[in-house]
Amino acid sequence: MSQKNKRSNADLLNRREILKGLATVPVLGFFFIKLWQKLRLDKLKKLNLLQDLIKDSKAPSIVKNIGNNDHLRVGIVGYGGRGGHLTRGLGFATPGWTSNAAERAKKNKLDKGFETFMSQTDLNCSLVGVCDLFDARAELGIAASKNEIRAGGKPKESAVRYKHYTDLVSNKDIDAIIIATPDHWHSRVAIAAAKAGKHVYCEKGLTRTFDETIELYDTVKETGITFQLGHQNRQVEAYEQAKKIINQGLLGPINLVQLTTNRNSPGGAWVWGIDPKGNAKTIDWETFQEPSPNKIPFGEEALRRFFRWRCWYDYGTGLSGDLFSHDFDQINQIMGLGIPKYASSSGGIYYYKDGRDVPDVWNATLEYPDKDLTVLYSATLSSLNSRGNRIMGHDATMQIGGESNTGSLGGFIVKADPYSTRYKDRIEKGVINSKYPIYSYAPGSKQIDGITSATSQYFANKGLLYTYRDGKRVDSTHLHVQDWLDSIRSNTLPACNIEEALHEGVTCHMATESYFQGRRIEWDPVNRTLV
Amino acid sequence: MKINLMKNDTYSESQLTGLVILRLLIGWHFLYEGISKIINPYWSSAAYLLDSKWVFSSLAKVIVANASMLSLTDFINMWGLTFVGLSLVLGLFSRYGALVGMGFVLLYYLFAPPFIGLEYGRPGEGSYIIVNKNLIEAFALYVLYLFPSSQFIGIDRLIYSSQSNSLGDK
Numbered sequence: 001m002s003q004k005n006k007r008s009n010a011d012l013l014n015r016r017e018i019l020k021g022l023a024t025v026p027v028l029g030f031f032f033i034k035l036w037q038k039l040r041l042d043k044l045k046k047l048n049l050l051q052d053l054i055k056d057s058k059a060p061s062i063v064k065n066i067g068n069n070d071h072l073r074v075g076i077v078g079y080g081g082r083g084g085h086l087t088r089g090l091g092f093a094t095p096g097w098t099s100n101a102a103e104r105a106k107k108n109k110l111d112k113g114f115e116t117f118m119s120q121t122d123l124n125c126s127l128v129g130v131c132d133l134f135d136a137r138a139e140l141g142i143a144a145s146k147n148e149i150r151a152g153g154k155p156k157e158s159a160v161r162y163k164h165y166t167d168l169v170s171n172k173d174i175d176a177i178i179i180a181t182p183d184h185w186h187s188r189v190a191i192a193a194a195k196a197g198k199h200v201y202c203e204k205g206l207t208r209t210f211d212e213t214i215e216l217y218d219t220v221k222e223t224g225i226t227f228q229l230g231h232q233n234r235q236v237e238a239y240e241q242a243k244k245i246i247n248q249g250l251l252g253p254i255n256l257v258q259l260t261t262n263r264n265s266p267g268g269a270w271v272w273g274i275d276p277k278g279n280a281k282t283i284d285w286e287t288f289q290e291p292s293p294n295k296i297p298f299g300e301e302a303l304r305r306f307f308r309w310r311c312w313y314d315y316g317t318g319l320s321g322d323l324f325s326h327d328f329d330q331i332n333q334i335m336g337l338g339i340p341k342y343a344s345s346s347g348g349i350y351y352y353k354d355g356r357d358v359p360d361v362w363n364a365t366l367e368y369p370d371k372d373l374t375v376l377y378s379a380t381l382s383s384l385n386s387r388g389n390r391i392m393g394h395d396a397t398m399q400i401g402g403e404s405n406t407g408s409l410g411g412f413i414v415k416a417d418p419y420s421t422r423y424k425d426r427i428e429k430g431v432i433n434s435k436y437p438i439y440s441y442a443p444g445s446k447q448i449d450g451i452t453s454a455t456s457q458y459f460a461n462k463g464l465l466y467t468y469r470d471g472k473r474v475d476s477t478h479l480h481v482q483d484w485l486d487s488i489r490s491n492t493l494p495a496c497n498i499e500e501a502l503h504e505g506v507t508c509h510m511a512t513e514s515y516f517q518g519r520r521i522e523w524d525p526v527n528r529t530l531v
Numbered sequence: 532m533k534i535n536l537m538k539n540d541t542y543s544e545s546q547l548t549g550l551v552i553l554r555l556l557i558g559w560h561f562l563y564e565g566i567s568k569i570i571n572p573y574w575s576s577a578a579y580l581l582d583s584k585w586v587f588s589s590l591a592k593v594i595v596a597n598a599s600m601l602s603l604t605d606f607i608n609m610w611g612l613t614f615v616g617l618s619l620v621l622g623l624f625s626r627y628g629a630l631v632g633m634g635f636v637l638l639y640y641l642f643a644p645p646f647i648g649l650e651y652g653r654p655g656e657g658s659y660i661i662v663n664k665n666l667i668e669a670f671a672l673y674v675l676y677l678f679p680s681s682q683f684i685g686i687d688r689l690i691y692s693s694q695s696n697s698l699g700d701k
Contacts, residue, residue: 023685024684
């Protein structure tokens with residue numbers, strides 16, 4: 001054998017070694033070719049879908065970038081459950097609440113309630129006045145105003161108890177008033193406050209009657225105060241994103257919107273506990289029932305009505321002002337619908353035959369002939385089958401909450417319609433599959449919350465409890481209160497200002513009137529009357 | 532443990548082919564599992580962990596509740612799966628790759644075992660009782676560890692042969 005042959009044999013051997021050593025590298029190459037093909041297809045799909053919106057998915061900036069140097073002094077009328085939540089939004093929780101929340105967080109690491117409260121922005125305000133007709137609640141409000149466990153530490157001032165709202169309203173040192181009374185007191189307190197030059201945050205439903213709505217609207221307009229209606233869904237990031245999608249016409253012509261409420265617990269049906277401390281001495285019952293059409297003497301029945309007032313038309317408007325108002329405002333925020341031309345409604349007391357006079361199953365139809373649109377609302381208090389809200393377009397449907405919930409709070413999905421005109425080509429090419437969402441919005445999807453009670457879950461799915469800013473969980477009530485205070489300081493309009501409030505108020509009253517009268521109600525925008 | 536390179540032992544050609552194919556298939560699976568997580572900005576192990584049952588469920592909840600532990604877990608999963616995948620496909624340190632991979636899949640199994648009476652929120656992609664695909668993949672990796680193939684087909688062949696050559700030169 002020559003030297004040359006030996007070397008070539010060695011070369012051959014080496015080459016074979018290398019070949020065997022790298023034999024599987026082509027598999028990796030093949031993998032990356034396939035990966036690239038898949039990514040390219042995904043990208044093409046996204047481009048073809050609604051991906052153009054994702055670029056724009058930055059959280060809306062709620063803080064108006066104004067200094068909050070002006071210290072504001074706030075009073076509250078009505079310190080019930082909702083009042084407590086609103087003052088927490090301001091930065092004042094009762095010592096009982098903070099210790100419970102801290103305890104819960106210790107036991108369950110996923111419970112972020114305490115952390116969310118403590119990381120709230122300090123709104124530079126004090127809670128200086130509490131008015132409640134029930135002593136025990138008023139005392140809680142005062143305790144909350146002094147609690148040092150809060151963002152910003154020790155409060156600058158603490159609250160004084162007012163027996164009657166007129167005394168609170170006439171205090172010149174109070175800048176702004178939160179109204180969280182039952183609905184039958186809203187307009188009286190709000191009108192008095194506006195006339196005294198106080199800014200007003202009023203809980204929904206706006207008023208108990210249609211006439212009160214118009215009177216309140218006119219007063220707010222005349223006095224020029226900053227008015228915010230308590231629909232904290234206005235601060236939900238997902239709805240601002242939904243609005244962009246609708247505005248770009250990506251759902252095509254929309255002719256039907258379906259809104260739902262699904263609850264199935266005594267708490268959800270307003271059968272709330274009767275405080276054992278409640279009696280003739282601790283509750284000012286006569287003042288409570290002063291604005292209501294029917295009066296009853298203090299006793300067992302009065303106690304029930306005091307603590308479960310949502311069950312009677314004497315104090316509220318039932319499902320209309322209490323829950324439909326949330327869904328209406330959500331859709332009004334997303335689609336800018338305004339007041340419908342016609343409304344009709346029907347329902348009955350089918351499950352909770354506990355002496356209430358408001359229906360527990362109630363459906364309303366709103367018609368917008370100039371928009372070629374009908375809005376259907378359907379509510380039950382005896383089934384938790386979560387149907388969600390749907391905006392149904394010819395080209396696509398947007399589902400907010402409900403069974404198709406993306407698993408995250410306050411999210412929504414958009415699915416193309418199999419018979420869509422807009423997406424026809426892409427459906428035929430297989431780029432769009434109408435079975436799967438073409439867009440899904442799940443804010444905070446990398447963050448997990450442990451929300452336990454069924455009612456909390458219900459509100460959270462509707463975006464009423466928490467929303468997300470830059471992926472961080474924030475209490476939407478806090479943002480809504482902040483929006484109001486910022487608007488007061490900068491003399492601008494808050495998110496759910498008096499115009500939006502008028503839409504909510506009139507629409508809800510049209511539907512309620514229809515239930516009472518058993519006929520379709522028409523809105524006359526010129527004379528501002530119900531026909 | 533002494534690593535037996537089996538340089539002098541041999542597999543039959545079909546045995547070796549079978550082992551290499553198994554290695555490539557599992558490697559491919561790991562690689563895509565890893566890369567798909569890396570390129571998805573929304574991926575998080577949180578949903579899987581929250582659905583955890585049995586002995587590791589409380590540990591899983593502690594991880595999810597702690598943002599930095601969760602992102603560390605996410606990081607380890609994304610890159611760990613990718614590197615195991617590369618190791619198996621390329622035949623580079625494949626024995627270690629197989630062992631680490633087995634560890635990953637065993638953990639997935641133990642965090643959510645298909646035991647009788649344990650119910651999971653997410654829909655299953657098959658029907659399992661005690662044995663599921665994770666357990667099978669874990670033991671397939673154990674087989675790959677016991678019957679390594681990368682010193683015949685894979686970059687390990689070049690590493691080991693250059694090592695034994697240099698040893699031989701001495």
